[in-house]
Amino acid sequence: MQAHLHMTPAARAQHYAQVFPDYPAPRVDARWLDSVWVLGNNYRGSGIYGAYPPGYIKRVAALFPDARDVLHLFSGSLSANRESLQHPEHWQCDYLDANPELHPTIIGSAEAMPVEDARYDLVLADPPYSVEDAQHYGKPMANRSKVLEEAYRVLRPGGCLLWLDQVLPMYSKAVWHLWGLIAVVRSTNHRVRLLSCFQRPSSLEDHEWVSVAIPGVTRCCRCGMLHIVSDEEEMFFHCGSDGRLRAAVASSPVCTNGRTSP
Ligand SMILES: C[S@@+](CC[C@H](N)C(=O)[O-])C[C@H]1O[C@@H](n2cnc3c(N)ncnc32)[C@H](O)[C@@H]1O
Numbered sequence: 001m002q003a004h005l006h007m008t009p010a011a012r013a014q015h016y017a018q019v020f021p022d023y024p025a026p027r028v029d030a031r032w033l034d035s036v037w038v039l040g041n042n043y044r045g046s047g048i049y050g051a052y053p054p055g056y057i058k059r060v061a062a063l064f065p066d067a068r069d070v071l072h073l074f075s076g077s078l079s080a081n082r083e084s085l086q087h088p089e090h091w092q093c094d095y096l097d098a099n100p101e102l103h104p105t106i107i108g109s110a111e112a113m114p115v116e117d118a119r120y121d122l123v124l125a126d127p128p129y130s131v132e133d134a135q136h137y138g139k140p141m142a143n144r145s146k147v148l149e150e151a152y153r154v155l156r157p158g159g160c161l162l163w164l165d166q167v168l169p170m171y172s173k174a175v176w177h178l179w180g181l182i183a184v185v186r187s188t189n190h191r192v193r194l195l196s197c198f199q200r201p202s203s204l205e206d207h208e209w210v211s212v213a214i215p216g217v218t219r220c221c222r223c224g225m226l227h228i229v230s231d232e233e234e235m236f237f238h239c240g241s242d243g244r245l246r247a248a249v250a251s252s253p254v255c256t257n258g259r260t261s262p
Pocket residue numbers: 046048049050051052074075076077078096097098099102108109110111126127128137139140142
């Protein structure tokens with residue numbers, strides 16, 4: 001089953017700007033989104049060490065009105081406070097945490113989730129960011145690579161992983177499509193976090209390359225992307241909304257199946 005997600009980064013940015021007309025809109029092009037969210041200091045949080053700043057979920061929700069099945073990974077206090085979370089009504093959420101005292105709906109390790117394959121459209125992950133952080137929860141530091149592997153497994157093709165951390169986690173470009181980065185700032189003397197937006201490429205939308213009349217050049221008959229291989233390098237180009245060719249950001253970008261930014 002494919003993920004319910006169907007919006008381009010540009011359409012997500014447009015929806016976000018409608019929900020938050022007073023905040024700066026994300027910067028987008030046909031295949032990329034970046035932004036800075038200044039969430040401000042606010043002591044209405046859950047009180048748990050490392051909890052999401054208030055307002056964080058609402059911002060994410062504004063980017064994902066098309067999500068239906070959502071997993072909060074490393075869910076911490078969220079399950080116990082779910083009444084006050086500002087989720088869209090149609091989001092069906094599960095909460096996974098290793099600590100049963102936090103009353104997650106799924107108790108288990110993020111490195112080996114007791115969850116069936118291809119279950120979710122969207123996974124929101126908030127792991128401990130360091131060994132020192134992990135000690136606050138009485139757990140060893142989670143292995144990011146293992147968790148990413150598991151997140152890939154439980155996501156439907158076309159689904160997204162939003163990973164909040166102090167680092168951009170190591171990932172394979174052959175496996176994940178990184179399509180956005182958002183700096184999450186709370187206030188002075190709080191650490192700045194990075195929200196990395198990944199997509200599990202949709203199997204239906206893989207490129208279908210056909211030869212064109214130029215040696216070393218193929219064209220995807222689904223999305224129009226050009227793939228050019230020379231002795232020196234391999235490059236991908238896509239056509240921007242202004243009709244000009246642009247080098248693709250990723251080294252093996254996924255097929256957009258004809259979708260472009262509005
Ligand atoms: C940064 S906190 C998440 C806080 C959450 N975003 C909130 O707003 O309350 C990290 C959580 O990860 C959990 N945790 C740590 N290691 C884990 C692992 N390997 N698998 C699952 N959960 C883990 C901890 O119990 C803790 O609740």
